[in-house]
Amino acid sequence: MKGLSIQKIKIQFALLLAAGIGLNACKAKNEEVTPGNSTNTLEVPSTYSFESRFESGISSVDYTGQVVRNLLVQDIKHLIDDAATAATPPVNLKSQVLQLYNHLDTDNLETVTKNKHNASFTETFYAKIATGKNIPGKISDATVIGYNQTADALVKGWLDKIDANVQAGKTGKDIYIDATTKVDYNQLINKVLLGALTYSQGAGYYLNRVGEENNTEPRQREGKSADPFTVMEHVFDEGFGYFGAARDYAAYSDDALAAKNGLTFYKDANGDSKVDFHSEYNFGFSRNAGKRDRGGAKNTNFTKEAFDAFLAGRTAIYNKADFATVIEPEIKKAAQTWEKVIAATIIHYINETLNDMTAVGTTNENIPNLAKHWSEMKGFLVALQYGSAKYKLMTDTILQDLQTKVGTAPVVANDATYKTKLEEVRTSLKNTYSFDDSSVITW
Numbered sequence: 055m056k057g058l059s060i061q062k063i064k065i066q067f068a069l070l071l072a073a074g075i076g077l078n079a080c081k082a083k084n085e086e087v088t089p090g091n092s093t094n095t096l097e098v099p100s101t102y103s104f105e106s107r108f109e110s111g112i113s114s115v116d117y118t119g120q121v122v123r124n125l126l127v128q129d130i131k132h133l134i135d136d137a138a139t140a141a142t143p144p145v146n147l148k149s150q151v152l153q154l155y156n157h158l159d160t161d162n163l164e165t166v167t168k169n170k171h172n173a174s175f176t177e178t179f180y181a182k183i184a185t186g187k188n189i190p191g192k193i194s195d196a197t198v199i200g201y202n203q204t205a206d207a208l209v210k211g212w213l214d215k216i217d218a219n220v221q222a223g224k225t226g227k228d229i230y231i232d233a234t235t236k237v238d239y240n241q242l243i244n245k246v247l248l249g250a251l252t253y254s255q256g257a258g259y260y261l262n263r264v265g266e267e268n269n270t271e272p273r274q275r276e277g278k279s280a281d282p283f284t285v286m287e288h289v290f291d292e293g294f295g296y297f298g299a300a301r302d303y304a305a306y307s308d309d310a311l312a313a314k315n316g317l318t319f320y321k322d323a324n325g326d327s328k329v330d331f332h333s334e335y336n337f338g339f340s341r342n343a344g345k346r347d348r349g350g351a352k353n354t355n356f357t358k359e360a361f362d363a364f365l366a367g368r369t370a371i372y373n374k375a376d377f378a379t380v381i382e383p384e385i386k387k388a389a390q391t392w393e394k395v396i397a398a399t400i401i402h403y404i405n406e407t408l409n410d411m412t413a414v415g416t417t418n419e420n421i422p423n424l425a426k427h428w429s430e431m432k433g434f435l436v437a438l439q440y441g442s443a444k445y446k447l448m449t450d451t452i453l454q455d456l457q458t459k460v461g462t463a464p465v466v467a468n469d470a471t472y473k474t475k476l477e478e479v480r481t482s483l484k485n486t487y488s489f490d491d492s493s494v495i496t497w
Contacts (some may be wrong), residue, residue: 098369102294102301102361106282107372108272114283114372117295117332118184120256122157124298124337125180126189127252129166130154131244134216136166138227138240147229148217155209157188165331173320176330183331189247194254198246199439199450200457205250212239231425235463238422238429245433248338253396254440256296256339257389262442264290264385265377287371290385294364297392298337303361311336311344311357319344339395346398346497353493356395363387389445396437397448397487402497403431404480411468421466428464435460435479447486456482 096104106114130151137143144150153161159181168178177183193206201208216239219229230240269286281288300306302323310317319336320329329335336344343356367384375381410424435456438448456479465472484494 094373096369096372098365100302100304100365102299102303102365102368104287104368104372107284108280109282112282114287115291115301116283116288117291119187120292120295120298121331122180122184122187123189123192123251123255124296125165125167125183125331126154126157126187127244127247128337130247131240132166132170134230134240134243137220138225138229141225143220143225143229145220147220148213151213155189159185167331171318171320171329173318173322173329174327176326176328176332189251192251192255193247194250194258194440196250196254196439198250198436199453200436200460200462205246205436209243209246212243215239227422227425231422232463236421236425236428236466237463238425241426241429242433245430246436249396249434249437249440252296252298252337252339253392253437256293257392257442257445258440260289260293260296261385261389262444264293264371265382269371269374284371287368290368290371293388294368297339297360297364297388299340299361299364300336301333303336303340303357306336306344306357308344308348308357311341312348313341314348339392342399343391343395346395346402349402349497353490354394354398356391356398360388360391360395363391386445389442390447393438393441393446393448394487394489396434397483398489398493398497400431400434400438401480401483401489401494403427403434404476405495405497407431407464408473408476411465411473414466414468424464424466432460432462452482452486 102115104114106112108114133147133150133154137147153163157163157180163180164178165175165180168175180187190206193204195204195206197203198205198208203211215232216230227238231238264286267284267286267289269284271284273281273283273285273288275281283291300320300323305323306319307317309315311319313319319341320334322329323334324330340357340360343360347354347356363384367381367388370381370384406427407424410420410427413420414424435453439450439453441448459475459479480494483489484491
């Protein structure tokens with residue numbers, strides 16, 4: 055198993071049990087779980103913690119590679135944010151970003167995130183979490199609808215724009231907001247990476263292929279000891295890992311996931327005085343679900359719907375349930391709820407953009423907000439194309455129309471024609487995902 059030795063897995067699982075995380079996962083109906091005993095039926099646990107069917111006391115959950123890639127995407131944004139707050143942005147910002155993008159274990163890099171929170175972390179070196187992980191190895195090579203380029207080419211082109219601004223001596227947000235088009239390259243890079251890497255791999259690849267995998271024997275790789283999980287279990291876990299939720303996700307309020315009212319989207323759940331990125335931290339999409347549930351009329355519960363589906367699906371896989379009638383419906387719920395979170399987030403930024411356009415008027419003081427919100431809207435709209443081919447609700451035909459309406463740059467004026475186009479995009483998303491009017495207007 056990459057990134058974690060069996061001994062470390064035993065220790066981590068024991069700590070989870072001691073804290074009550076996953077306690078329910080180790081008990082079957084009316085009896086203790088006996089690894090490998092196919093007659094046991096596991097109840098759906100309250101946390102994403104599952105004991106191996108093949109070896110007692112060992113966790114069968116591992117998605118360390120997904121943790122590293124979530125961190126790399128997050129830390130690229132942190133680097134650019136930090137450069138914009140520096141008195142003088144580092145002239146080698148581009149090479150710093152590319153070092154994360156093309157991550158090599160031999161670079162021995164620590165995550166930038168460790169400096170962003172008031173917490174100690176179990177492990178802060180990427181290669182100590184998992185080895186051999188970078189962005190080019192997993193980013194989608196599909197042509198981006200509305201751009202006629204791959205996501206990799208787009209991201210590198212936008213990074214070149216930022217580099218040109220840095221080399222020209224620009225500072226602050228001017229290093230990533232285009233002086234002419236008012237596009238925010240920092241937001242576009244981040245959101246397109248979330249879509250073309252995180253969502254593409256999590257929903258478009260892993261959740262899409264669960265049914266193709268073996269669920270009877272432990273995974274066996276040439277020259278290595280058998281793993282404590284089946285291939286099907288592991289593939290499903292990797293999908294969950296890209297969603298980025300903590301193991302006790304249900305214990306987080308919407309305020310916590312949104313980091314509001316003094317709450318945080320991470321915590322030391324097992325009492326070891328450290329936060330583990332692998333089990334006690336919430337990444338991008340899982341936080342967005344809470345933000346949308348928190349906003350507006352609260353007529354959604356994306357956090358519960360997604361987590362319940364992940365828990366039920368993984369439990370059904372453990373129980374070796376029928377794929378078509380029991381497991382696949384939960385995969386479909388998880389994938390479609392994830393997609394709805396992205397769609398709702400696009401609507402949120404459409405609303406923000408509409409407000410910014412009204413506020414721009416004849417002054418420039420609101421332009422940075424408009425640039426930011428429009429670029430987040432656009433980046434998440436790009437992300438929608440990367441969902442599961444089996445389960446996604448948005449068609450490429452509709453998405454092409456939405457991309458055409460949005461265009462490739464914001465309109466920096468209180469322009470009625472462009473506002474109408476954005477409202478049409480919002481209505482199309484509402485209809486595709488059956489969102490209610492109160493949520494759509496107030497997100």
